[in-house]
Amino acid sequence: MNGRPILTAAETRAAEAAVFATGVTVEQAMEAAGGVVAEAAWRHAGRVPTLVLCGPGNNGGDGYVIARLLKARGLKVRVAASGEPKTDAARAMRARWDGPVEPLADVAPAPLLIDALFGTGLARPLDPAIAAPLERLAKAARLRIAVDLPSGVGTDDGALLGPGIAYEMTVALAVLKPAHRLQPAAALMGRLVLGDIDIPGASKLVEIARPHLPAPGPADHKYTRGHVVVAEGAMPGAALLSAMAAQRGGAGYVTLAGRATGQGGPAAIVRRDAPLGEILADDRVGVALVGPGLGRDAAARALLDVALAAGRPLVLDADALVLLAGSGALSGMPILTPHEGEFTKLFGELPGSRIDRARAAAERSRAVVVLKGPDTVVAAPDGRAAIAAPAPGWLATAGTGDVLAGLIAANRARGLDPFDAACAGVWLHGYAARLAGAGLIADDLIAHLPRALEACL
Numbered sequence: 001m002n003g004r005p006i007l008t009a010a011e012t013r014a015a016e017a018a019v020f021a022t023g024v025t026v027e028q029a030m031e032a033a034g035g036v037v038a039e040a041a042w043r044h045a046g047r048v049p050t051l052v053l054c055g056p057g058n059n060g061g062d063g064y065v066i067a068r069l070l071k072a073r074g075l076k077v078r079v080a081a082s083g084e085p086k087t088d089a090a091r092a093m094r095a096r097w098d099g100p101v102e103p104l105a106d107v108a109p110a111p112l113l114i115d116a117l118f119g120t121g122l123a124r125p126l127d128p129a130i131a132a133p134l135e136r137l138a139k140a141a142r143l144r145i146a147v148d149l150p151s152g153v154g155t156d157d158g159a160l161l162g163p164g165i166a167y168e169m170t171v172a173l174a175v176l177k178p179a180h181r182l183q184p185a186a187a188l189m190g191r192l193v194l195g196d197i198d199i200p201g202a203s204k205l206v207e208i209a210r211p212h213l214p215a216p217g218p219a220d221h222k223y224t225r226g227h228v229v230v231a232e233g234a235m236p237g238a239a240l241l242s243a244m245a246a247q248r249g250g251a252g253y254v255t256l257a258g259r260a261t262g263q264g265g266p267a268a269i270v271r272r273d274a275p276l277g278e279i280l281a282d283d284r285v286g287v288a289l290v291g292p293g294l295g296r297d298a299a300a301r302a303l304l305d306v307a308l309a310a311g312r313p314l315v316l317d318a319d320a321l322v323l324l325a326g327s328g329a330l331s332g333m334p335i336l337t338p339h340e341g342e343f344t345k346l347f348g349e350l351p352g353s354r355i356d357r358a359r360a361a362a363e364r365s366r367a368v369v370v371l372k373g374p375d376t377v378v379a380a381p382d383g384r385a386a387i388a389a390p391a392p393g394w395l396a397t398a399g400t401g402d403v404l405a406g407l408i409a410a411n412r413a414r415g416l417d418p419f420d421a422a423c424a425g426v427w428l429h430g431y432a433a434r435l436a437g438a439g440l441i442a443d444d445l446i447a448h449l450p451r452a453l454e455a456c457l
């Protein structure tokens with residue numbers, strides 16, 4: 001998995017420092033940052049009267065550059081500041097701005113608002129003396145553009161530290177930060193543009209990228225493509241959704257096993273009522289998926305125990321996660337796919353951001369953890385983590401989690417390592433949701449999986 005790196009505020013500062021150590025100056029980086037934002041604003045908004053809000057730090061420094069560059073293109077630009085610049089670079093850019101700087105408190109609005117109040121340096125909630133005018137000016141503007149980040153979000157955890165204004169565009173500088181992808185901040189970004197200013201960053205945290213999933217070749221047969229066994233329990237519809245998703249997600253062979261009470265679905269699904277242990281003893285089984293519709297009774301627990309003892313790669317979802325509450329480290333690096341409720345049952349209340357919590361859970365359980373939600377995070381025990389790009393809210397409908405579990409199982413069965421299989425499943429799921437569009441139900445996702453797979457060939 002090598003999606004775009006996502007850096008915390010401290011990691012971003014370290015990446016900047018590494019570049020500055022090569023002789024690049026802060027002023028040069030700031031000119032570059034202002035340049036990419038001015039260009040993006042010009043392309044997005046055109047010749048619109050503009051108000052640039054500048055804060056005390058380097059985000060504000062970027063703002064003075066943006067104002068100068070847009071004015072040079074002939075735009076009517078005004079600048080308002082929350083106070084005097086406090087860094088040398090920001091002071092230098094303030095000095096290169098040849099117009100007035102108005103106080104933030106009573107400045108008049110403009111149709112385009114460019115917010116360069118705070119970026120990665122925001123250290124505490126916005127003071128009302130800044131939040132109130134920001135909100136007033138944002139409301140009165142027609143278009144809002146955030147420089148690096150909307151002012152008033154926690155860079156590393158995506159928390160709201162300000163009024164929660166929605167922007168039309170955010171120009172992330174140099175690298176993505178967690179807040180660009182973590183809720184509630186991520187929902188404020190509007191169109192997210194990554195402004196390349198020649199500051200490379202590497203991180204164990206990345207954005208989930210489109211996976212490369214080659215088509216089956218001449219040497220493949222149904223078992224090399226992956227045999228997924230889905231345990232059927234109290235609610236067979238859920239297991240059937242997972243099984244169908246595994247089929248359309250590329251598995252070569254899908255078996256429904258366990259209580260085998262269900263009916264329906266494609267004839268190509270093999271239904272077996274042999275004991276699960278016997279089915280999993282076949283070493284062609286690439287993965288066992290246990291949890292969707294499993295139930296939480298003694299029979300469910302027995303199926304889960306058989307799967308845990310079988311020594312096959314595992315995907316554990318839904319009821320299996322609830323049954324696992326209180327257990328410690330698992331063996332064989334299973335993939336766990338909890339939503340928030342299941343996560344809390346399984347791991348309790350953990351501190352920190354969603355990334356911190358998913359990482360801690362992965363380390364504790366020795367499993368790859370897929371913490372699902374509008375900002376799905378995947379984490380591995382070795383510290384690797386990935387965040388999904390925003391997926392349609394239409395996914396918030398029953399059964400879509402079963403589809404995701406089946407998709408992850410298919411990718412694990414085709415031989416991807418647990419982290420990559422989880423990321424591939426999450427990507428395909430989000431892409432299929434975009435293809436399925438408004439009003440989607442879980443079954444529609446499955447119907448769109450072949451086109452999602454095609455995008456990964």
Ligand SMILES: NC(=O)C1=CN([C@@H]2O[C@H](COP(=O)(O)OP(=O)(O)OC[C@H]3O[C@@H](n4cnc5c(N)ncnc54)[C@H](OP(=O)(O)O)[C@@H]3O)[C@@H](O)[C@H]2O)[C@@H](O)CC1
Nearest residue numbers: 029030033056057058059118119120121122123124125148
């Ligand atoms: N990535 C890159 O390579 C490049 C990044 N660049 C840009 O630099 C930005 C980061 O700049 P930065 O570190 O100076 O922080 P920034 O966000 O301007 O704020 C810090 C100031 O705000 C203050 N302050 C904090 N919280 C506050 C509050 N609630 N209410 C009031 N004040 C508060 C804080 O003061 P203090 O906490 O000491 O009171 C300090 O004065 C980054 O986002 C990007 O835009 C480019 O220019 C160059 C290349």
Ligand SMILES: Nc1ncnc2c1ncn2[C@@H]1O[C@H](COP(=O)(O)OP(=O)(O)O)[C@@H](O)[C@H]1O
Nearest residue numbers: 339372373374392393395396398399400401402
């Ligand atoms: N608001 C949302 N925006 C985007 N994706 C969402 C949203 N809500 C839920 N999802 C996704 O939908 C799926 C729901 O899974 P889950 O909660 O297990 O539902 P179910 O158990 O009904 O299948 C997850 O993949 C989750 O990431």
Ligand SMILES: [K+]
Nearest residue numbers: 115118147149
């Ligand atoms: K900002």
